[in-house]
Amino acid sequence: xxxxxxxxxxxxxxxxxxxxxxxxxxxxxxxxxxxxxxxxxxxxxxxxxxxxxxxxxxxxxxxxxxxxxxxxxxxxxxxxxxxxxxxxxxxxxxxxxxxxxxxxxxxxxxxxxxxxxxxxxxxxxxxxxxxxxxxxxxxxxxxxxxxxxxxxxxxxxxxxxxxxxxxxxxxxxxxxxxxxxxxxxxxxxxxxxxxxxxxxxxxxxxxxxxxxxxxxxxxxxxxxxxxxxxxxxxxxxxxxxxxxxxxxxxxxxxxxxxxxxxxxxxxxxxxxxxxxxxxxxxxxxxxxxxxxxxxxxxxxxxx
Amino acid sequence: xxxxxxxxxxxxxxxxxxxxxxxxxxxxxxxxxxxxxxxxxxxxxxxxxxxxxxxxxxxxxxxxxxxxxxxxxxxxxxxxxxxxxxxxxxxxxxxxxxxxxxxxxxxxxxxxxxxxxxxxxxxxxxxxxxxxxxxxxxxxxxxxxxxxxxxxxxxxxxxxxxxxxxxxxxxxxxxxxxxxxxxxxxxxxxxxxxxxxxxxxxxxxxxxxxxxxxxxxxxxxxxxxxxxxxxxxxxxxxxxxxxxxxxxxxxxxxxxxxxxxxxxxxxxx
Ligand SMILES: Nc1ncnc2c1ncn2[C@@H]1O[C@H](COP(=O)(O)OP(=O)(O)OP(=O)(O)O)[C@@H](O)[C@H]1O
Ligand SMILES: [Mg+2]
Numbered sequence: 001x002x003x004x005x006x007x008x009x010x011x012x013x014x015x016x017x018x019x020x021x022x023x024x025x026x027x028x029x030x031x032x033x034x035x036x037x038x039x040x041x042x043x044x045x046x047x048x049x050x051x052x053x054x055x056x057x058x059x060x061x062x063x064x065x066x067x068x069x070x071x072x073x074x075x076x077x078x079x080x081x082x083x084x085x086x087x088x089x090x091x092x093x094x095x096x097x098x099x100x101x102x103x104x105x106x107x108x109x110x111x112x113x114x115x116x117x118x119x120x121x122x123x124x125x126x127x128x129x130x131x132x133x134x135x136x137x138x139x140x141x142x143x144x145x146x147x148x149x150x151x152x153x154x155x156x157x158x159x160x161x162x163x164x165x166x167x168x169x170x171x172x173x174x175x176x177x178x179x180x181x182x183x184x185x186x187x188x189x190x191x192x193x194x195x196x197x198x199x200x201x202x203x204x205x206x207x208x209x210x211x212x213x214x215x216x217x218x219x220x221x222x223x224x225x226x227x228x229x230x231x232x233x234x235x236x237x238x239x240x241x242x243x244x245x246x247x248x249x250x251x252x253x254x255x256x257x258x259x260x261x262x263x264x265x266x267x268x269x270x271x272x273x274x275x276x277x278x279x280x281x282x283x284x285x286x287x288x289x290x291x292x293x294x295x296x297x298x299x300x301x302x303x
Numbered sequence: 304x305x306x307x308x309x310x311x312x313x314x315x316x317x318x319x320x321x322x323x324x325x326x327x328x329x330x331x332x333x334x335x336x337x338x339x340x341x342x343x344x345x346x347x348x349x350x351x352x353x354x355x356x357x358x359x360x361x362x363x364x365x366x367x368x369x370x371x372x373x374x375x376x377x378x379x380x381x382x383x384x385x386x387x388x389x390x391x392x393x394x395x396x397x398x399x400x401x402x403x404x405x406x407x408x409x410x411x412x413x414x415x416x417x418x419x420x421x422x423x424x425x426x427x428x429x430x431x432x433x434x435x436x437x438x439x440x441x442x443x444x445x446x447x448x449x450x451x452x453x454x455x456x457x458x459x460x461x462x463x464x465x466x467x468x469x470x471x472x473x474x475x476x477x478x479x480x481x482x483x484x485x486x487x488x489x490x491x492x493x494x495x496x497x498x499x500x501x502x503x504x505x506x507x508x509x510x511x512x513x514x515x516x517x518x519x520x521x522x523x524x525x526x527x528x529x530x531x532x533x534x535x536x537x538x539x540x541x542x543x544x545x546x547x548x549x550x551x552x553x554x555x556x557x558x559x560x561x562x563x564x565x566x567x568x569x570x571x572x
Contacts, residue, residue: 199390201386201388201390202390202392202393204358204360204386204390205386205390205391205392206392207360207378208358208360208378208380208382208384209380209403209404209407210378210379210380210407211407219392219403220392223392223394224394226394299437300393300394300395300437300438300439301393301439302439
């Protein structure tokens, strides 16, 4: 492992020298790139000192290496040798610079998108989970709900977008409704199946305690199906993102999806790339916390 | 008075659209108030099925089962159960599994009090220090002891136990047997215990009466009274001639069944 880390260090240094020393043939802002890789490398060194020989550090090192190689190729192909069309392919330095400068604007877009996402996805969570639990618990309701879920669930919610925008009074209402639809079915269906999959022995134990419906749902059915609920919610969340950005590209005047579409129309490709990267980072952050939440909720499971 | 009466009970399991399995056929026996009754028999003879009839999770296809003179309808908090597969709630700590069950049995008691009872019973089962562990963090034998602690803590008049010491090592088993007997006759009112086991010595040591079952379909083969005075001493008991006689009787009942089965179906020497 040591050897490998030294290899990564070596590549890092070579990269840094290349970026700083090789002259750029276009206005490249290579200093921003050098700054970014230096900062990430310092963070990585810190992690190595703080947390010796842990598996996480090795994974982080691998990931950084891949990112560095990608950035290096990008830098060489644009700023150093201009192999690529400079109008379509901005240099990494320009993108990083713009990312920093546009941050207030990006955050404003995030705020606008968050409202839609929280509205639609939140609404799906607070309806689909209780309904899934209750319907799953009551056999007759479950049997009644299944065919609807089978027919309505697989319709790609994206096809509702134009109609929803036409029918609902505001664009925001339409977006929230579509995100809600997209997230509802996977959460509902997963919850429903999760309830059916609870071990019969555990259900027998619970039945011996003569619990009322409320206790049964809260203390047995909910924790018993939490794993299925979380995987449904994870699918629902990624659907929500797709729908959020699609809806914004179609009809919004702000937000992360709108950002990408708007600047594409002006052929402002650095800002398009910034918008895409920003969405990627936001999704990663949300997924990270979602995984943490799942780990916490399932802490009682054998690892 | 009889605590439990099993009258002409037959139990069929429906196997989807295929033919039914008759797990129990025309079973008759009763359990008196305060009696310690063991059921032993070969694997698959229907011991767990009988127990599940008592819990109310299953109902008889024919015949009836009376608890305190009334037909059993569904589950009830008047029965403490240790299932063969212990089945604790995996999302609750050992302590919480017990205190949660207790909050159903004793709704008027405070949370604090219930937690204390749970801790006491876990301690008695030799699980001090494991109160806050989740079932997945406990060995099979430990989980089984949590399940026993839970059933005992519920302090019911009737206790149903399905091979409760199956996953426990033989040394701990002896300790737990003593604890169980202790608890059984220490209260103001003797509890009634139905105890399923594979272990003949265990059955003799613990029981007032043993029901020996045969399989295919499950039937009561013999009821055997165990009249040794209590408290019983494990070591002197095994040296007793009557003990040896009793043990032989049960062993031969067991092998009878096995021999006829193997001779009839499988062995083609
Ligand atoms: N849920 C079920 N569905 C169908 N058949 C069942 C079911 N449970 C048990 N049986 C059948 O009923 C018979 C008795 O099973 P039971 O579990 O009562 O046996 P047992 O005496 O407890 O065995 P063991 O000592 O192995 O626990 C077996 O033939 C088994 O195959
Ligand atoms: Mg059994």
